[in-house]
Amino acid sequence: MSLFWRIFVMNASLLVVAAALLLSPWVTISAPVLPDEAIVVTAGVLAMLAADACLFRYGLAPLKQLSQAMARVDLLNPGARPKATTQLEMAELVHTFNAMLDRLESERATSSARVAAAQEAERRHLARELHDEVGQTLTAVLLQLKWLADRAPMELREDLHAAQETTRESLDELRRIARRLRPGVLEDLGLASALRALTADFRTAGVTVRYQLDAGLAGLAPEVELAIYRVAQEALANAARYSHADRIDLELRHQMPGVVDLMVRDNGHGLRDAAEGSGIRGMRERALLIGARFVIDATPEGGTAVRLRVPTTAGAEQ
Known part of the structure; x- marks a missing residue:
């Protein structure tokens, strides 16, 4: 009726x-x-x-x-649908609403994929510009300072050596930024090596980072490896920058056949009911692009835990 x-x-x-x-x-x-x-x-x-x-x-x-x-309804957490009732108009309304959600989620996934591809292309372009232009300029400045320091009077050499160290530190920081923009290690050596190099960058910032990476993680699709790397990168950056953590644990494991789990835990002050920023939304969107499940929650010790469960085979249980 x-x-x-x-x-x-x-x-x-x-x-x-x-x-x-x-x-x-x-x-x-x-x-x-x-x-x-x-x-x-x-x-x-x-x-x-x-x-x-x-x-x-x-x-x-x-x-x-x-x-x-x-x-x-939250397009960053897709899949939830209201159930149709036995009433005629209500059933039609629910079916229409669900069809609209399916279309919106599909369009969002497509647009997010395009945005992610554009972002990665822009990151590669910026990394090349920093490495080829700014990096070469700083290298030339470093060589000129060395040449001047070798020929300058004794009273000026200390200042020139200090300028050399400052320039060398700037060049190293520039290279770290370029590596974060374009993870060449990921393309050349694979996900495990890229994550090791990523944790090494954060150790230089005074943060203790421990990692556990399962063997046999090769064979993942390039877009899946890139998404895992970017989520780990953002989670580490958030833990060091906003949570003020001094210890971070990173794990990448095969929890079950066809599923890879990324876990990043820290001992910082936690979320504290803070609203999700662009970094967390970006991680959720990257998870959606590869069909992964993204969860962020507080640890029993008061820190933050970021988990990404990635199906590596069709039909893997999430």
Whole structure:
């Protein structure tokens, strides 16, 4: 029965019952109305209103459930769908809403893939520019400072050596930035070597980073390796920069056949009900691109744990 006819039948039933009671010998109306009759009529009206409210609440309950489901929709956490009911209009409305969600999630996945590809292309371009242009310029400056320091008077050599060290540190930092923008180790040596090099970069910042990488992680698709690397990179950066952690654990393991788990835990001050920033949203979008499950939560010690569960074969259980 459609929603219109359900509501019509509910109200019609109440009116028929009220009319039957008025025509019955148990309810009589005098002129003028007696106090007892006024009480009976008032009680009847209140009872009809209460019954009408209950029936409407029951009849429109699927609309409220659908409204709540709409409010919970998050395209970064896809898959949740409201269930269709037996009511005709409600079933059609739920099916239409679910079809819209399917289309939005598909379009978002496509646009996110394009944005990610554009970002990686821009990162490679910036890394080349930094390495080829700025890096070569700093190298030339370093050589010129060395040449000047070898020929300068003794009273100027200390200052020139200090300028050399500053330039050398700037060149090293520039190379680290270029490596983060374009992980050449990932392309040349694979995911495990890239993650080791990534943890080494954070050790130089005074953070203790321990890693455990399972053997036999080769064979992952390039886009999967890149997504895992970027999530690990962002998780390490967040732990060092925002959580003020001094110890970070990174694990990449085969938890079950067809599934690879990335876990990054720290001993920082945790999320503290902070709103998700662009970094966490970026990790969620990268997880969506490869069909992975992304979870971020607090550890029992008060730190933060980032987990990425990646299916490596079709039909792997997530």
